[in-house]
Amino acid sequence: MTNQELSELIALFDRSTALTMKLSEEGFSLELDRRGRGEAAVPPVPQPAAPEESGHDGKWVRAPLVGTFYAAPGPDQPPFVQPGSHVAKGQTLCLIEAMKMMSEVCAPCECIIEETAAQNGQLLSYDAPIFRYREA
Template sequence: MSNQEIFELMARFDASAATSFKLTTKDFSLELGKGGGAAAPVYAAPAAQAAAPAAAPAPAAEPEGLFITAPLVGTFYAASAPDAAPYVQVGDHVKKGQTVCLMEAMKMMNEVQAPCDCVIEAVLQQDGALVSFGEPLIRYREG
């Protein structure tokens, strides 16, 4: 199972009414849970090593600047079609409300729009990348 398939499964679970989900295959085990006030743990490990605790990744340094972030968990698309030009490129001046990219979740395309008149400084995601809620997509400066 690919990382993208796992993330899509997680997004569908999060949007569902189910409170727990467990999937075990020959190669790995995935257990999802959600509930009341506290966040439920999410585990994904090879089935043979399911009992071994996973090492926590080192926290990444927060990038500086203003960002357009992912409004949902989904797939990032820089253009409306694979052969189309990207919505924005570095150096572009965009107007408030202008579409800067698309996010796909559960076969629904969602336009992501510029929050203000701005200049694009960096596109931080690769076309087709799976991104999490709140993850930076595009860095910009007002102007």
């Protein structure tokens, strides 16, 4: 099962009214359960508000999967892009780590990055806005 398939499956479960889900495939097993098991309830982690998209010109590059956002290829290296960067179609903008796998997020077209909405090390939800851009 790919990261994308897993992300879509979890998103479907989140939108459903089902309380549990179990899936087993050769070498893989997944169990999701939203019922309490008697433990103290853990408050949800506050998420920063999504940027207002209607007040800005431009389009957004969004997270293709759930995972941790990394702006640079390594902790001691400069970020792939910054606001004002002119990027080519297919150029790497950031990395998202999910299940110890790194996925590159690439520019959808030749564009200029106008805003970065995510912080390095931030957990992103599926379809979260990452970069606001305008076509060059």
